[in-house]
Amino acid sequence: MKRLATLLLSCAALALPAAAQEIATTPSQPLQLPADTFFGAAAGVATNSRGDVFVYTRNGDPTITLGGSRAFAHGGSSLYEFAPDGKFLRQIGKENYGFLAAQAVRVDAHDNIWVVDAYSNMVIKMDPQGRIAMLLGRKPEAVNVPAAPDHGRAPPGAPPASGMPSDLFEGPADVAFDGAGNIFVADGLHNARVAKFNAQGVFMKSWGGRGAGEGQFASPRSIAVDATGNVYVADRGNNRIQVFDNNGVFKKAITGAGDPMALCISPGAHQYIYASNSNPVDDLDHGGEIFKLELDGTVVGRFGRAGKLPGEFGTVNAIDCRNPAALYVAEMGNWRVQKIALH
């Protein structure tokens, strides 16, 4: 029996790269929804300074109207706020014009709530009370039926999918902020760029374009900024995290954390990166784990795998790591948000 246990242990050790130490976790699902309310695809999760938890989820049916001269879409996603103990507090932005296909929610240093919507192409800033404070992008007036394939846009002569020099997005994926309040948008579902705006929402610059070279992206799906202003982009499809300085100058690529789809950088004196090697929705047999890394790219450890059980993950789309010992993880595949205590 003891020999069997030893054998199993050595097998487990062989299966993992030496650097990727398994981190022990305790999963839970503390968020309590009111009756007749359910999470759908859990796209975004974030906490504010009080520990309130925000979840932006695709949990309804975007509706396209018939019997009009414009076929426009509305509805489909909801933003909820929970107390730190998981008790439901409120729904924010019910009937919001821009809430169609939830993609991300983030909270900035002043507890403003930012929502990124993949189908309205909007980045919506709300104050801590949930009132609209600033809008980036504009929801398309009408939709084409059937939809034309969207491969991103670029000015003539510019790299493919490098985006227009503006805040018109093509499938925005995530938003992040630096210490000066500058705004960085991963415009990454159809475009393949990062766009930078100042705190007043003035377009400053963008960089990227479709490709696998330095400063190019396959699909920039998640973005985070460290305390010194460096910008980290999950380059989904290229199996790397790209690191840029505050003005978009390429610094390095971090590999060894799978094909990252969700990123979070923790606050505090010693910052860590959490990056999810999210499994595709049609594959539960590979990947799915979350890596913890130093900012220099050294892998500290990993936890979880693709699956449906507690502590397993189904296509993680967002990680909140304000408290680096207790993450919130939003899953597109399992339609849930887990709290993962790390030991």
Place this chain on the structure above:
Amino acid sequence: MKSIWISATAMVLLAGTGPAFSQSAASAAATAPELDYRPVPGMFQAPPGDTLGEMQGVATNSKGHVFAFFRGPRTRLWEFDQNGKFVKEIGKGYYGFQFAHSVRVDAHDNIWTVDEGTNVVTKFDPTGTKVLMVIGHRPDAAEGPVATPHGPLPPDGKYTLCRPTDVAFDGEDNIFISDGYCNNRVVKYDKNGRFLAEVGSEKKGSGVNQFNLPHGIQVDRQGNVYVADRTNNRYVVLDNNLKWKTAYTNVGTAWSACISQGPHQYLFVSNSNPNGNGPGTWDRTGQIYKMELDGTVIGKFGHAGKLAPGFQVVHMMDCRDPDRIIVGEIESWRMQEFVNQGGAAGNNRGSK
């Protein structure tokens, strides 16, 4: 001993395809005795001011409560008590409800829904308030409106479904899904939703290991899997690892299958009349057959008709108790209960 077992198996396999069971639907209809299942009129009523819709799914739990999964202005799941009294709506506005197809209750009273709009199978806890598991992936709205696909289908995936139709469970809580209107296969997952096996593919066919619209699925106590292979007009029997065993071709249009509980399990199947009430169709279709698991037809009850207790496109049956059959119909927007009044072969209560 081993050789005896092999020959017994061979006999069963032969019997499944032998002359005794290859009678045509018409001859089964002509020769099967009429069973005395009688309707309980007005059993299920919508709450005042509300209305049922196309009744795709019906199921009961161990307390006898009845679940109805139907297409209204949105897809809805209602719970009735054992006397037909409305209890509550479950999953109001739930993201996995769009176009109802089936509801089933497992051995632990968890409620499972199969939705062919969202391509998602959902496991609810017995109260219907918590989602315990989702299988499949709802197409992303962010892709925009998608035209109805024509032509070759993309290859089937292990963890994505394409208009799934039904779900069933074996004694180890493995999950079997008939999938469906665009895929043409049966998939087996373990109780934690991990892929184990499949038979069929996205391609339709009428041969062995092929399906053409697998529309309903059930598992017997031995773990054998029964598939209503609708467009092929046959019920396919697979072993627990989805290995092909036999097919029953003598009971008509193969819309829906139900296997009862209790010591002697029966297979109920519906030779549902087609949509539209075409000339002559009511004479050939509409009845429910009661069969032994080996394919022997015991008898039949019911007939096509617009008015209760007629059947207007039976979509699903619940037969937890083989003497209490609950029938959901598409075109009449209703759910009916039939009770075996005994007599002749139809009486199971006497033989229990």
